Amino acid sequence: MTIEVCGVDFSRGDSRILHDINCGARAGEFTGIIGPNGSGKSTLLSLMVRWQQPDRGHVLLNGRDLRHVGRLDFARTVAEVEQHATTVMELTVEQIVELGTIPHTGSWGRPLGESPEEVDGAITMLGLDSLRHRTWHTLSGGERQKTQVARALAQRPTILVLDEPTNHLDIAAGLHLLGQLRRLNLTVIAAIHDLDLAAMFCDRLIVLHNGTVHAIGTPTEVLTPELLAEVYGIDAEVLVHPRTGGPLVVPCTPSHQQTPVRITA
Numbered sequence: 001m002t003i004e005v006c007g008v009d010f011s012r013g014d015s016r017i018l019h020d021i022n023c024g025a026r027a028g029e030f031t032g033i034i035g036p037n038g039s040g041k042s043t044l045l046s047l048m049v050r051w052q053q054p055d056r057g058h059v060l061l062n063g064r065d066l067r068h069v070g071r072l073d074f075a076r077t078v079a080e081v082e083q084h085a086t087t088v089m090e091l092t093v094e095q096i097v098e099l100g101t102i103p104h105t106g107s108w109g110r111p112l113g114e115s116p117e118e119v120d121g122a123i124t125m126l127g128l129d130s131l132r133h134r135t136w137h138t139l140s141g142g143e144r145q146k147t148q149v150a151r152a153l154a155q156r157p158t159i160l161v162l163d164e165p166t167n168h169l170d171i172a173a174g175l176h177l178l179g180q181l182r183r184l185n186l187t188v189i190a191a192i193h194d195l196d197l198a199a200m201f202c203d204r205l206i207v208l209h210n211g212t213v214h215a216i217g218t219p220t221e222v223l224t225p226e227l228l229a230e231v232y233g234i235d236a237e238v239l240v241h242p243r244t245g246g247p248l249v250v251p252c253t254p255s256h257q258q259t260p261v262r263i264t265a
């Protein structure tokens, strides 16, 4: 399964948010979207999951325009976790994860205490067994994030769209989550701020800058000092990771040592 974005423009009011975007996620690959705050990552993902429609161009799911893919078909294929996912009802971890199964079972009528295999599997994979009966509002930020990822996995998608999946996660939890996702061999497309995690887990990176695609390539092709200066405006060295052989971004000048900023009253 692939998802492709072809010639997409997207504006809101007077703001042009995305311009002439051509990119996609290849089947079975882990594709990262990187770029500075406000570069358009979440907006691009929102077009891929049909929360919004492009003004121009189209998004293709396995070659079919998303506008022509039925709701159920879409929900059985694509699962997403948004950046600030929440729930309005006071549901438990188990109930939230079970929501993911609805496209397959339509299962509000399932007897209490009988959770399907994919719910148990997703809860265990995300290390949530001990929190199974805890309610959403009692969870920490990281526990909520893992619950939403487990809900998306319980949906048994072939394509997983994630907006900052390591948000709120400590370094061990982030490594664990991305490692588990890689092992599933799904088509994953994820916005990721941590460039070293992106380099470690992504097959390819799409770099957004000011609402356009600045570069696409493997982490080694994309993460160069020149690109980091152009896109993020930072002075950084890119070393070779001693174990993976991939790129390792080392910022060189702390921002407080760069051009002084004078704050006047």
Ligand SMILES: Nc1ncnc2c1ncn2[C@@H]1O[C@H](COP(=O)(O)OP(=O)(O)OP(=O)(O)O)[C@@H](O)[C@H]1O
Binding pocket: 012, 013, 015, 017, 035, 036, 037, 038, 039, 040, 041, 042, 043, 044
């Ligand atoms: N409804 C809207 N009206 C006007 N501008 C918007 C709207 N939605 C998003 N934007 C703007 O579009 C730009 C891209 O936003 P988006 O959330 O896609 O960026 P992002 O790359 O995901 O940022 P971050 O890394 O901070 O999460 C931002 O400048 C944002 O302010």
